[in-house]
Amino acid sequence: MERVYSAVFGEPSARTTILRNHSSFFELPSSEPLTLTPAVLEKHNHLLERKDAKEREAKARLERLEYEKSEVAQLKRALKAALRAFLYAYGAKAATALLLASRKWGMNTASYADALRLLSKADSIRFGLFVGTMVGSYRAAEVVVNHVRGVHHDDRINKAIAGAVCGLSLLVDAPSRRPVISLYIFIRMLDIVLRHAEEPKKFLQNTCHVPVKYMTEILFGLCNAPIVYGALFQPELLPKGYYHWILQLGNMTHGGVDYAIRQRWRSDTNDTTGALIPFRPCQPHFHLESCLTHSVKDLVSGGMVRASKVYLPVHAIPFVLFRSQKLQTAPIASVLHVAYATLRSSAFLSSYQSIVKLAICIPRNICHRDYGVTGLIAGSLSGLSLFFEDPKRRIELMLYCAARGLEIIWTVLKHKPLVRALRIKHAEVLVFCLSMACIMSSPSTHFKPTYLHIARFLFGHSVLR
Numbered sequence: 001m002e003r004v005y006s007a008v009f010g011e012p013s014a015r016t017t018i019l020r021n022h023s024s025f026f027e028l029p030s031s032e033p034l035t036l037t038p039a040v041l042e043k044h045n046h047l048l049e050r051k052d053a054k055e056r057e058a059k060a061r062l063e064r065l066e067y068e069k070s071e072v073a074q075l076k077r078a079l080k081a082a083l084r085a086f087l088y089a090y091g092a093k094a095a096t097a098l099l100l101a102s103r104k105w106g107m108n109t110a111s112y113a114d115a116l117r118l119l120s121k122a123d124s125i126r127f128g129l130f131v132g133t134m135v136g137s138y139r140a141a142e143v144v145v146n147h148v149r150g151v152h153h154d155d156r157i158n159k160a161i162a163g164a165v166c167g168l169s170l171l172v173d174a175p176s177r178r179p180v181i182s183l184y185i186f187i188r189m190l191d192i193v194l195r196h197a198e199e200p201k202k203f204l205q206n207t208c209h210v211p212v213k214y215m216t217e218i219l220f221g222l223c224n225a226p227i228v229y230g231a232l233f234q235p236e237l238l239p240k241g242y243y244h245w246i247l248q249l250g251n252m253t254h255g256g257v258d259y260a261i262r263q264r265w266r267s268d269t270n271d272t273t274g275a276l277i278p279f280r281p282c283q284p285h286f287h288l289e290s291c292l293t294h295s296v297k298d299l300v301s302g303g304m305v306r307a308s309k310v311y312l313p314v315h316a317i318p319f320v321l322f323r324s325q326k327l328q329t330a331p332i333a334s335v336l337h338v339a340y341a342t343l344r345s346s347a348f349l350s351s352y353q354s355i356v357k358l359a360i361c362i363p364r365n366i367c368h369r370d371y372g373v374t375g376l377i378a379g380s381l382s383g384l385s386l387f388f389e390d391p392k393r394r395i396e397l398m399l400y401c402a403a404r405g406l407e408i409i410w411t412v413l414k415h416k417p418l419v420r421a422l423r424i425k426h427a428e429v430l431v432f433c434l435s436m437a438c439i440m441s442s443p444s445t446h447f448k449p450t451y452l453h454i455a456r457f458l459f460g461h462s463v464l465r
Contacts, residue, residue, distance in 0.1 A: 082136025092129025138166035163440030167433030223384025228379030303350030
Protein backbone atom coordinates (compact mmCIF):
# COMPACT_ATOMS: atom_id res chain seq x y z
CA MET A 1 0.00 0.00 0.00
CA GLU A 2 2.94 2.30 0.57
CA ARG A 3 3.93 1.86 -3.09
CA VAL A 4 0.41 2.66 -4.26
CA TYR A 5 0.28 5.73 -2.02
CA SER A 6 3.60 6.98 -3.45
CA ALA A 7 2.50 6.25 -7.00
CA VAL A 8 -0.67 8.30 -6.62
CA PHE A 9 0.37 11.18 -4.38
CA GLY A 10 4.13 11.38 -4.99
CA GLU A 11 6.10 13.50 -7.42
CA PRO A 12 5.84 12.60 -11.16
CA SER A 13 9.45 11.38 -11.22
CA ALA A 14 8.80 9.21 -8.16
CA ARG A 15 5.66 7.76 -9.72
CA THR A 16 7.54 6.83 -12.86
CA THR A 17 10.35 5.20 -10.84
CA ILE A 18 7.91 3.11 -8.79
CA LEU A 19 5.98 1.97 -11.82
CA ARG A 20 9.18 1.02 -13.68
CA ASN A 21 10.79 -0.79 -10.70
CA HIS A 22 7.66 -2.77 -9.82
CA SER A 23 6.19 -3.32 -13.24
CA SER A 24 6.25 -7.09 -12.65
CA PHE A 25 3.29 -6.69 -10.34
CA PHE A 26 1.25 -5.24 -13.16
CA GLU A 27 2.44 -7.64 -15.87
CA LEU A 28 2.61 -4.89 -18.49
CA PRO A 29 4.82 -5.14 -21.60
CA SER A 30 7.89 -2.95 -21.39
CA SER A 31 7.09 -1.37 -24.80
CA GLU A 32 3.76 0.02 -23.57
CA PRO A 33 3.67 3.23 -21.58
CA LEU A 34 3.14 2.79 -17.82
CA THR A 35 -0.07 4.47 -16.72
CA LEU A 36 -1.72 4.22 -13.30
CA THR A 37 -5.39 3.24 -13.73
CA PRO A 38 -8.02 1.88 -11.26
CA ALA A 39 -7.76 -1.58 -12.85
CA VAL A 40 -4.01 -1.64 -12.38
CA LEU A 41 -4.37 -0.55 -8.74
CA GLU A 42 -6.98 -3.26 -8.08
CA LYS A 43 -4.73 -5.94 -9.54
CA HIS A 44 -1.83 -4.64 -7.49
CA ASN A 45 -3.88 -4.77 -4.29
CA HIS A 46 -5.07 -8.30 -5.10
CA LEU A 47 -1.49 -9.52 -5.46
CA LEU A 48 -0.53 -7.95 -2.13
CA GLU A 49 -3.54 -9.56 -0.40
CA ARG A 50 -2.54 -12.97 -1.75
CA LYS A 51 0.95 -12.45 -0.41
CA ASP A 52 -0.40 -11.45 3.03
CA ALA A 53 -2.73 -14.48 3.04
CA LYS A 54 0.19 -16.82 2.37
CA GLU A 55 2.14 -15.23 5.21
CA ARG A 56 -0.81 -15.63 7.58
CA GLU A 57 -1.27 -19.26 6.53
CA ALA A 58 2.40 -20.00 7.14
CA LYS A 59 2.22 -18.32 10.54
CA ALA A 60 -0.92 -20.31 11.46
CA ARG A 61 0.76 -23.55 10.35
CA LEU A 62 3.75 -22.75 12.54
CA GLU A 63 1.50 -21.99 15.51
CA ARG A 64 -0.34 -25.30 14.97
CA LEU A 65 2.94 -27.20 14.99
CA GLU A 66 4.01 -25.45 18.17
CA TYR A 67 0.63 -26.16 19.78
CA GLU A 68 0.84 -29.85 18.82
CA LYS A 69 4.30 -29.98 20.30
CA SER A 70 2.97 -28.37 23.47
CA GLU A 71 0.11 -30.92 23.58
CA VAL A 72 2.61 -33.76 23.42
CA ALA A 73 4.56 -32.07 26.19
CA GLN A 74 1.38 -31.72 28.26
CA LEU A 75 0.59 -35.42 27.81
CA LYS A 76 4.11 -36.27 28.94
CA ARG A 77 3.63 -34.08 32.00
CA ALA A 78 0.31 -35.84 32.65
CA LEU A 79 2.11 -39.19 32.66
CA LYS A 80 4.75 -37.86 35.05
CA ALA A 81 2.02 -36.48 37.34
CA ALA A 82 0.29 -39.87 37.33
CA LEU A 83 3.49 -41.67 38.31
CA ARG A 84 4.23 -39.13 41.03
CA ALA A 85 0.68 -39.43 42.44
CA PHE A 86 0.97 -43.23 42.41
CA LEU A 87 4.20 -43.12 44.40
CA TYR A 88 2.76 -40.71 46.96
CA ALA A 89 -0.49 -42.64 47.41
CA TYR A 90 1.18 -46.03 47.53
CA GLY A 91 3.80 -44.75 49.97
CA ALA A 92 1.20 -43.22 52.27
CA LYS A 93 -0.98 -46.34 52.24
CA ALA A 94 1.95 -48.71 52.79
CA ALA A 95 3.40 -46.52 55.56
CA THR A 96 0.04 -46.45 57.32
CA ALA A 97 -0.22 -50.22 57.11
CA LEU A 98 3.30 -50.57 58.51
CA LEU A 99 2.58 -48.25 61.43
CA LEU A 100 -0.63 -50.07 62.32
CA ALA A 101 1.01 -53.47 62.07
CA SER A 102 4.17 -52.50 63.95
CA ARG A 103 2.28 -52.51 67.24
CA LYS A 104 1.70 -56.25 66.86
CA TRP A 105 5.25 -57.16 65.95
CA GLY A 106 7.81 -58.45 68.36
CA MET A 107 11.55 -58.24 68.11
CA ASN A 108 11.96 -61.23 65.81
CA THR A 109 12.95 -61.92 62.23
CA ALA A 110 9.34 -62.50 61.20
CA SER A 111 8.76 -58.76 61.51
CA TYR A 112 10.93 -58.07 58.46
CA ALA A 113 9.03 -60.64 56.43
CA ASP A 114 5.76 -59.07 57.52
CA ALA A 115 7.06 -55.64 56.50
CA LEU A 116 7.97 -56.87 53.02
CA ARG A 117 4.60 -58.56 52.71
CA LEU A 118 2.79 -55.34 53.64
CA LEU A 119 4.84 -53.28 51.19
CA SER A 120 3.90 -55.64 48.36
CA LYS A 121 0.28 -55.95 49.45
CA ALA A 122 -2.16 -55.69 46.55
CA ASP A 123 -4.43 -53.32 48.46
CA SER A 124 -1.73 -50.64 48.77
CA ILE A 125 -0.72 -51.01 45.13
CA ARG A 126 -4.36 -50.84 44.02
CA PHE A 127 -4.96 -47.65 46.00
CA GLY A 128 -1.84 -46.09 44.48
CA LEU A 129 -3.01 -47.06 40.99
CA PHE A 130 -6.39 -45.45 41.68
CA VAL A 131 -4.88 -42.11 42.71
CA GLY A 132 -2.31 -42.17 39.91
CA THR A 133 -4.96 -43.00 37.30
CA MET A 134 -7.23 -40.27 38.62
CA VAL A 135 -4.54 -37.59 38.34
CA GLY A 136 -3.16 -38.76 35.00
CA SER A 137 -6.57 -39.23 33.36
CA TYR A 138 -7.66 -35.76 34.43
CA ARG A 139 -4.56 -34.08 33.01
CA ALA A 140 -4.76 -36.08 29.77
CA ALA A 141 -8.52 -35.60 29.37
CA GLU A 142 -8.13 -31.85 29.84
CA VAL A 143 -5.55 -31.72 27.03
CA VAL A 144 -7.82 -33.69 24.68
CA VAL A 145 -10.93 -31.66 25.49
CA ASN A 146 -9.03 -28.39 25.05
CA HIS A 147 -7.89 -29.60 21.62
CA VAL A 148 -11.44 -30.57 20.57
CA ARG A 149 -13.41 -27.68 22.05
CA GLY A 150 -10.72 -25.05 22.21
CA VAL A 151 -9.61 -23.05 25.22
CA HIS A 152 -12.05 -20.31 26.18
CA HIS A 153 -11.59 -17.77 28.96
CA ASP A 154 -13.81 -18.45 32.00
CA ASP A 155 -15.21 -21.59 30.33
CA ARG A 156 -15.15 -24.36 32.92
CA ILE A 157 -16.92 -27.00 30.84
CA ASN A 158 -13.60 -28.50 29.77
CA LYS A 159 -12.54 -28.94 33.38
CA ALA A 160 -15.92 -30.45 34.28
CA ILE A 161 -15.62 -33.00 31.46
CA ALA A 162 -12.07 -33.87 32.50
CA GLY A 163 -13.21 -34.21 36.12
CA ALA A 164 -16.01 -36.58 35.13
CA VAL A 165 -13.57 -38.67 33.08
CA CYS A 166 -11.07 -38.96 35.92
CA GLY A 167 -13.92 -40.08 38.21
CA LEU A 168 -14.01 -43.37 36.30
CA SER A 169 -10.66 -44.20 37.90
CA LEU A 170 -12.57 -45.26 41.02
CA LEU A 171 -13.17 -48.57 39.24
CA VAL A 172 -9.46 -49.31 39.74
CA ASP A 173 -9.76 -49.22 43.54
CA ALA A 174 -11.04 -52.03 45.74
CA PRO A 175 -14.86 -52.44 45.64
CA SER A 176 -15.10 -52.31 49.43
CA ARG A 177 -13.46 -48.88 49.51
CA ARG A 178 -15.37 -47.28 46.62
CA PRO A 179 -18.52 -46.23 48.56
CA VAL A 180 -16.44 -44.64 51.32
CA ILE A 181 -14.29 -42.62 48.91
CA SER A 182 -17.30 -41.63 46.81
CA LEU A 183 -19.23 -40.46 49.86
CA TYR A 184 -16.24 -38.55 51.24
CA ILE A 185 -15.68 -36.67 47.98
CA PHE A 186 -19.43 -36.07 47.59
CA ILE A 187 -19.55 -34.36 50.99
CA ARG A 188 -16.55 -32.20 50.08
CA MET A 189 -18.19 -31.28 46.79
CA LEU A 190 -21.31 -30.10 48.61
CA ASP A 191 -19.15 -27.99 50.90
CA ILE A 192 -17.33 -26.34 47.98
CA VAL A 193 -20.46 -25.72 45.88
CA LEU A 194 -23.05 -24.81 48.51
CA ARG A 195 -20.84 -22.63 50.69
CA HIS A 196 -20.87 -19.92 48.01
CA ALA A 197 -24.47 -20.44 46.88
CA GLU A 198 -26.51 -17.45 48.04
CA GLU A 199 -29.98 -18.62 46.96
CA PRO A 200 -30.19 -21.60 49.38
CA LYS A 201 -29.02 -19.36 52.23
CA LYS A 202 -31.70 -16.77 51.45
CA PHE A 203 -34.35 -19.50 51.20
CA LEU A 204 -33.41 -21.01 54.56
CA GLN A 205 -33.17 -17.66 56.30
CA ASN A 206 -36.16 -15.82 54.82
CA THR A 207 -38.60 -18.62 54.02
CA CYS A 208 -37.77 -21.38 56.51
CA HIS A 209 -36.53 -18.97 59.23
CA VAL A 210 -33.48 -21.12 59.92
CA PRO A 211 -30.63 -19.35 61.75
CA VAL A 212 -28.02 -19.63 59.01
CA LYS A 213 -25.39 -18.27 61.41
CA TYR A 214 -25.54 -21.54 63.37
CA MET A 215 -26.05 -23.81 60.36
CA THR A 216 -22.79 -25.67 61.01
CA GLU A 217 -23.84 -26.61 64.55
CA ILE A 218 -27.34 -27.58 63.39
CA LEU A 219 -26.00 -29.81 60.63
CA PHE A 220 -23.48 -31.34 63.02
CA GLY A 221 -26.31 -32.38 65.35
CA LEU A 222 -28.41 -33.79 62.50
CA CYS A 223 -25.45 -35.76 61.16
CA ASN A 224 -24.75 -37.24 64.59
CA ALA A 225 -28.35 -38.41 65.10
CA PRO A 226 -27.89 -41.65 63.09
CA ILE A 227 -24.40 -42.14 64.57
CA VAL A 228 -25.62 -42.09 68.18
CA TYR A 229 -28.65 -44.21 67.30
CA GLY A 230 -26.44 -46.83 65.66
CA ALA A 231 -23.93 -46.89 68.52
CA LEU A 232 -26.64 -47.43 71.17
CA PHE A 233 -29.22 -49.60 69.43
CA GLN A 234 -27.78 -51.12 66.23
CA PRO A 235 -23.97 -51.22 66.40
CA GLU A 236 -23.83 -53.40 63.29
CA LEU A 237 -24.59 -50.26 61.26
CA LEU A 238 -21.23 -48.72 62.24
CA PRO A 239 -17.74 -49.80 61.21
CA LYS A 240 -16.31 -52.00 63.95
CA GLY A 241 -13.32 -49.78 64.72
CA TYR A 242 -15.42 -46.62 64.82
CA TYR A 243 -17.95 -48.26 67.15
CA HIS A 244 -15.27 -49.36 69.62
CA TRP A 245 -13.74 -45.87 69.51
CA ILE A 246 -17.12 -44.39 70.53
CA LEU A 247 -17.42 -46.87 73.41
CA GLN A 248 -13.91 -46.03 74.59
CA LEU A 249 -14.59 -42.32 74.43
CA GLY A 250 -17.80 -42.69 76.46
CA ASN A 251 -16.19 -45.06 78.98
CA MET A 252 -18.67 -47.80 78.09
CA THR A 253 -18.50 -51.44 77.07
CA HIS A 254 -20.38 -53.39 74.44
CA GLY A 255 -21.68 -55.87 76.98
CA GLY A 256 -22.78 -53.15 79.39
CA VAL A 257 -24.79 -51.24 76.76
CA ASP A 258 -26.30 -54.46 75.48
CA TYR A 259 -27.29 -55.54 78.99
CA ALA A 260 -28.75 -52.20 80.09
CA ILE A 261 -30.37 -50.95 76.88
CA ARG A 262 -30.49 -53.25 73.86
CA GLN A 263 -31.89 -56.43 75.40
CA ARG A 264 -34.95 -54.64 76.71
CA TRP A 265 -35.25 -52.60 73.49
CA ARG A 266 -35.16 -55.79 71.39
CA SER A 267 -37.87 -57.30 73.63
CA ASP A 268 -35.60 -60.19 74.65
CA THR A 269 -36.99 -62.68 77.12
CA ASN A 270 -35.50 -64.45 80.12
CA ASP A 271 -34.10 -67.84 79.15
CA THR A 272 -35.45 -69.46 82.32
CA THR A 273 -38.88 -67.92 82.83
CA GLY A 274 -39.62 -66.75 79.30
CA ALA A 275 -40.76 -63.40 80.67
CA LEU A 276 -39.80 -60.08 79.11
CA ILE A 277 -36.54 -58.74 80.48
CA PRO A 278 -37.31 -55.97 82.99
CA PHE A 279 -36.02 -52.42 82.81
CA ARG A 280 -32.42 -52.15 83.97
CA PRO A 281 -31.18 -48.78 85.28
CA CYS A 282 -27.68 -47.43 84.71
CA GLN A 283 -26.77 -48.11 88.35
CA PRO A 284 -24.72 -50.16 89.12
CA HIS A 285 -23.83 -51.30 85.60
CA PHE A 286 -22.13 -48.03 84.58
CA HIS A 287 -21.88 -45.94 87.76
CA LEU A 288 -23.06 -45.88 91.38
CA GLU A 289 -24.23 -42.26 91.70
CA SER A 290 -27.09 -40.68 89.80
CA CYS A 291 -26.82 -40.13 86.06
CA LEU A 292 -26.65 -36.34 86.43
CA THR A 293 -23.91 -36.46 89.07
CA HIS A 294 -21.91 -38.98 87.09
CA SER A 295 -22.19 -36.97 83.85
CA VAL A 296 -21.02 -33.74 85.51
CA LYS A 297 -18.06 -35.47 87.17
CA ASP A 298 -17.11 -37.26 83.97
CA LEU A 299 -17.39 -34.03 81.98
CA VAL A 300 -14.68 -32.23 83.96
CA SER A 301 -12.44 -35.17 84.87
CA GLY A 302 -12.46 -38.51 83.09
CA GLY A 303 -13.99 -37.23 79.86
CA MET A 304 -11.41 -34.45 79.52
CA VAL A 305 -8.56 -36.91 80.07
CA ARG A 306 -9.87 -39.33 77.45
CA ALA A 307 -10.48 -36.51 74.97
CA SER A 308 -7.04 -34.98 75.52
CA LYS A 309 -5.42 -38.28 74.57
CA VAL A 310 -7.19 -37.97 71.23
CA TYR A 311 -6.60 -34.29 70.53
CA LEU A 312 -3.13 -33.63 71.92
CA PRO A 313 -1.45 -35.48 69.01
CA VAL A 314 -3.92 -33.89 66.57
CA HIS A 315 -2.76 -30.38 67.51
CA ALA A 316 0.85 -31.03 68.53
CA ILE A 317 2.14 -33.14 65.63
CA PRO A 318 1.14 -30.75 62.79
CA PHE A 319 2.53 -27.82 64.77
CA VAL A 320 5.90 -29.54 65.20
CA LEU A 321 6.05 -30.67 61.57
CA PHE A 322 4.88 -27.54 59.78
CA ARG A 323 5.56 -24.69 62.23
CA SER A 324 8.81 -25.78 63.81
CA GLN A 325 10.41 -22.38 63.16
CA LYS A 326 7.81 -20.64 65.30
CA LEU A 327 8.33 -23.29 67.96
CA GLN A 328 12.04 -22.38 68.06
CA THR A 329 11.57 -18.61 68.03
CA ALA A 330 8.64 -18.47 70.49
CA PRO A 331 8.51 -21.76 72.42
CA ILE A 332 6.33 -20.55 75.30
CA ALA A 333 3.73 -18.97 73.02
CA SER A 334 3.73 -22.08 70.83
CA VAL A 335 3.20 -24.43 73.76
CA LEU A 336 0.40 -22.23 75.09
CA HIS A 337 -1.23 -22.18 71.65
CA VAL A 338 -1.18 -25.98 71.40
CA ALA A 339 -2.41 -26.34 74.99
CA TYR A 340 -5.31 -23.94 74.43
CA ALA A 341 -6.34 -25.66 71.19
CA THR A 342 -6.17 -29.05 72.90
CA LEU A 343 -8.24 -27.75 75.82
CA ARG A 344 -10.99 -26.45 73.51
CA SER A 345 -11.13 -29.65 71.48
CA SER A 346 -11.12 -31.80 74.63
CA ALA A 347 -13.96 -29.72 76.08
CA PHE A 348 -15.91 -30.30 72.87
CA LEU A 349 -15.43 -34.06 72.88
CA SER A 350 -16.05 -34.43 76.62
CA SER A 351 -19.23 -32.35 76.49
CA TYR A 352 -20.35 -34.33 73.45
CA GLN A 353 -20.38 -37.64 75.29
CA SER A 354 -21.89 -36.06 78.43
CA ILE A 355 -24.78 -34.48 76.49
CA VAL A 356 -25.50 -37.76 74.73
CA LYS A 357 -25.49 -39.71 78.00
CA LEU A 358 -27.84 -37.26 79.71
CA ALA A 359 -30.19 -37.17 76.72
CA ILE A 360 -30.41 -40.97 76.90
CA CYS A 361 -30.56 -41.41 80.67
CA ILE A 362 -33.16 -38.77 81.56
CA PRO A 363 -36.00 -40.17 79.38
CA ARG A 364 -35.26 -43.81 80.26
CA ASN A 365 -35.20 -43.04 84.00
CA ILE A 366 -38.52 -41.20 83.74
CA CYS A 367 -40.33 -43.68 81.47
CA HIS A 368 -38.45 -46.83 82.57
CA ARG A 369 -38.24 -47.78 78.93
CA ASP A 370 -35.84 -47.32 76.03
CA TYR A 371 -36.97 -45.80 72.75
CA GLY A 372 -34.94 -45.69 69.56
CA VAL A 373 -35.99 -42.09 68.98
CA THR A 374 -34.06 -41.04 72.09
CA GLY A 375 -30.86 -41.96 70.26
CA LEU A 376 -31.81 -39.63 67.40
CA ILE A 377 -32.67 -36.83 69.84
CA ALA A 378 -29.44 -37.33 71.80
CA GLY A 379 -27.40 -37.15 68.61
CA SER A 380 -29.19 -33.97 67.52
CA LEU A 381 -28.50 -32.29 70.87
CA SER A 382 -24.81 -33.10 70.53
CA GLY A 383 -24.55 -30.11 68.21
CA LEU A 384 -24.44 -27.92 71.33
CA SER A 385 -21.01 -29.32 72.17
CA LEU A 386 -19.57 -27.87 68.97
CA PHE A 387 -19.67 -24.37 70.48
CA PHE A 388 -16.66 -25.36 72.61
CA GLU A 389 -14.56 -26.03 69.53
CA ASP A 390 -12.61 -23.49 67.51
CA PRO A 391 -14.90 -22.02 64.78
CA LYS A 392 -12.25 -22.78 62.15
CA ARG A 393 -12.51 -26.51 62.93
CA ARG A 394 -16.29 -26.79 63.19
CA ILE A 395 -17.01 -27.16 59.48
CA GLU A 396 -14.46 -29.95 59.08
CA LEU A 397 -15.91 -31.83 62.06
CA MET A 398 -19.39 -31.43 60.62
CA LEU A 399 -18.27 -32.76 57.23
CA TYR A 400 -16.58 -35.76 58.86
CA CYS A 401 -19.74 -36.63 60.79
CA ALA A 402 -21.86 -36.01 57.68
CA ALA A 403 -19.97 -38.72 55.83
CA ARG A 404 -20.39 -41.12 58.77
CA GLY A 405 -24.08 -40.31 59.16
CA LEU A 406 -24.88 -40.71 55.46
CA GLU A 407 -22.97 -43.99 55.42
CA ILE A 408 -25.23 -45.32 58.21
CA ILE A 409 -28.38 -44.08 56.48
CA TRP A 410 -27.33 -45.74 53.23
CA THR A 411 -26.57 -49.00 55.08
CA VAL A 412 -30.16 -48.99 56.36
CA LEU A 413 -31.76 -47.98 53.07
CA LYS A 414 -29.93 -50.40 50.80
CA HIS A 415 -31.64 -53.34 52.52
CA LYS A 416 -35.10 -51.93 51.82
CA PRO A 417 -36.95 -53.63 48.93
CA LEU A 418 -37.67 -50.40 47.04
CA VAL A 419 -34.09 -49.14 47.20
CA ARG A 420 -32.79 -52.59 46.32
CA ALA A 421 -35.00 -52.62 43.22
CA LEU A 422 -33.87 -49.14 42.16
CA ARG A 423 -30.23 -49.72 42.96
CA ILE A 424 -27.90 -49.00 40.03
CA LYS A 425 -24.72 -50.95 39.51
CA HIS A 426 -21.62 -48.85 40.17
CA ALA A 427 -23.76 -45.99 41.48
CA GLU A 428 -20.87 -44.91 43.70
CA VAL A 429 -18.72 -44.41 40.59
CA LEU A 430 -21.38 -42.19 39.00
CA VAL A 431 -21.59 -40.12 42.19
CA PHE A 432 -17.80 -39.85 42.25
CA CYS A 433 -17.73 -38.69 38.61
CA LEU A 434 -20.36 -36.03 39.33
CA SER A 435 -18.50 -34.87 42.43
CA MET A 436 -15.15 -34.62 40.63
CA ALA A 437 -16.75 -32.71 37.75
CA CYS A 438 -18.16 -30.12 40.16
CA ILE A 439 -14.97 -29.89 42.22
CA MET A 440 -12.51 -29.52 39.34
CA SER A 441 -14.69 -26.94 37.56
CA SER A 442 -15.08 -24.75 40.66
CA PRO A 443 -12.99 -21.57 41.01
CA SER A 444 -10.04 -21.81 43.35
CA THR A 445 -11.56 -19.08 45.53
CA HIS A 446 -14.31 -21.53 46.53
CA PHE A 447 -11.81 -23.95 48.08
CA LYS A 448 -10.70 -23.99 51.66
CA PRO A 449 -6.93 -23.43 51.86
CA THR A 450 -6.34 -27.01 53.01
CA TYR A 451 -8.38 -28.50 50.15
CA LEU A 452 -6.68 -26.22 47.63
CA HIS A 453 -3.17 -27.20 48.79
CA ILE A 454 -4.02 -30.91 48.62
CA ALA A 455 -5.63 -30.62 45.17
CA ARG A 456 -2.73 -28.61 43.75
CA PHE A 457 -0.24 -30.98 45.34
CA LEU A 458 -1.85 -33.92 43.52
CA PHE A 459 -3.00 -32.40 40.23
CA GLY A 460 -0.52 -29.54 39.83
CA HIS A 461 -0.55 -25.81 40.57
CA SER A 462 -1.82 -24.87 37.10
CA VAL A 463 -4.90 -27.11 37.26
CA LEU A 464 -7.04 -25.12 39.70
CA ARG A 465 -7.15 -21.43 38.87
